[in-house]
Amino acid sequence: MRVLGIETSCDETGVAIFDTAANAGQGVLLADALYSQIAMHAEYGGVVPELASRDHTRKLLPLISEVLIQAGLSRRDLDGIAYTAGPGLVGALMVGASTAHGMARALGIPVLGVHHMEGHLLAPMLEEQAPEFPFVALLVSGGHTQLVAVEGLGRYRLLGESVDDAAGEAFDKAAKMLDLAYPGGPQVAKLAESGEASRFRFPRPMTDRPGLDFSFSGLKTHTLTAIRKLEAAGELDEQARADVARAFEEAVVDTLVIKCRRALDQTGLKRLVVAGGVSANQRLRERLDHETAKRGARAFYPRGRFCTDNGAMIAYVGAQRLAAGERDQPGIMQAVPRWPLDRLSVPAAVA
Known part of the structure; x- marks a missing residue:
């Protein structure tokens, strides 16, 4: 299962593709790209939510095209899309959610909003020596x-x-x-x-x-x-x-x-x-x-570039949950500014 991951929770636009079937079923990260807004927000000494949302809108689609080229894939080769549904800045989250749902509907593939901190939690799983x-x-x-x-x-x-x-x-x-x-x-x-x-x-x-x-x-x-x-x-x-x-x-x-x-x-x-x-x-x-x-x-x-917000961790978590059968309801986007980690569901396929 090839899953596109989209991260837009705050001030970094991250996109990646994870393939669950590669590497003898262990999965592999096929491509990832990241754009940081740090230089823009540094002038204000912190993140300005409206500017963050606008910049995600400008950068997200070009980054998606970039990772598809890196992976040697077309959009039709994707099997699912995962996006950060929260926690985060609601305007920034909506950029990723709307893009993910629009693409998924056009391609006829499943889409799922995932928890940002679950992404961080499982980011070390992307390493060669992953924890059990x-x-x-x-x-x-x-x-x-x-x-x-x-x-x-x-x-x-x-x-x-x-x-x-x-x-x-x-x-x-x-x-x-x-x-x-x-x-x-x-x-x-x-x-x-x-x-x-x-x-x-x-x-x-x-x-x-x-x-x-x-x-x-x-x-x-x-x-x-x-x-x-x-x-x-x-x-x-x-x-x-x-x-x-x-x-x-x-x-x-x-x-x-x-x-x-x-x-x-x-x-x-x-x-x-x-x-x-x-x-x-x-x-x-x-x-x-x-x-x-x-x-x-x-x-x-996680390796250095996966410590901060990134699309790879979202692609990984999304791939695990999509493979376990989880989906967003058709046409219902998720954008949850506050979302306790310990309230996440256990996928039925792994319960």
């Missing part, structure tokens, strides 16, 4: 920080989540405090490379109490207070900014690692999947690799 079920997943991005116990497709149990800012959102806000460009995560990590680890120690929020929930708003406030103190003393030079960035990054990474360690201990599982934009952070990967190895466990990550 069950596993613990850390979903860590600009909009979500969640720990999930994963037993199989659609079998997700929420273990903990952020009660306020997501980790990626905290990175973006710290970047603004440090006068860094948008998006903030990569900029803070780059600045932190030259920071002195011993100069500041920021709090590791909610690690001094049991549980697997996260909170990063207090860390954000602590960071702002440190910066203002340095400014007041006339000491906020480039090295001080790097030291603050290092302390902030260390605090976020330590917090995520501590919670992942607890989740593995609590569930008794030996596989940890880490996905979402923040999963590209090298300090986080190094720490999690070390911690899982100490426990006889292993961490799995």
Whole structure:
């Protein structure tokens, strides 16, 4: 089954084609393409929803043509279409939904709206050494920080989540405090490379109490207070900014690692999947690799370009669910700005 995947949930237009029958039935990604709107939104310091929707409209069809050419296919060779139905910006979601439904109706093939975070959750399945079920997943991005116990497709149990800012959102806000460009995560990590680890120690929020929930708003406030103190003393030079960035990054990474360690201990599982934009952070990967190895466990990550939003993860998830018989109702598009991951259905074919 050759499935076209469309991702338009926020500020990246992603398109890909996944073939479930290739590679001895293991499936293979035939082509993928991505257009990022980062340069456009950087001027505003964050995503402008209306501009995002308009840019998806401009870029989506050319990207679909591009991946078809990459894969050596025509539209008539497609067997199904999957699109991101949520969560996300409703206008941006509607661009992908309407395009997917229009194409599917014209081609006479099934179409399905899928969950954006399920895409991230299963993105490591696109790698050569993919994890097996069950596993613990850390979903860590600009909009979500969640720990999930994963037993199989659609079998997700929420273990903990952020009660306020997501980790990626905290990175973006710290970047603004440090006068860094948008998006903030990569900029803070780059600045932190030259920071002195011993100069500041920021709090590791909610690690001094049991549980697997996260909170990063207090860390954000602590960071702002440190910066203002340095400014007041006339000491906020480039090295001080790097030291603050290092302390902030260390605090976020330590917090995520501590919670992942607890989740593995609590569930008794030996596989940890880490996905979402923040999963590209090298300090986080190094720490999690070390911690899982100490426990006889292993961490799995998507490749760099599949950490952020992309069409490949949507094509993969859509292919699994379409192959299991799921479909959108004819003429009914889905665009769900808020959609809890643990409310997803288990396909009847795999239940």
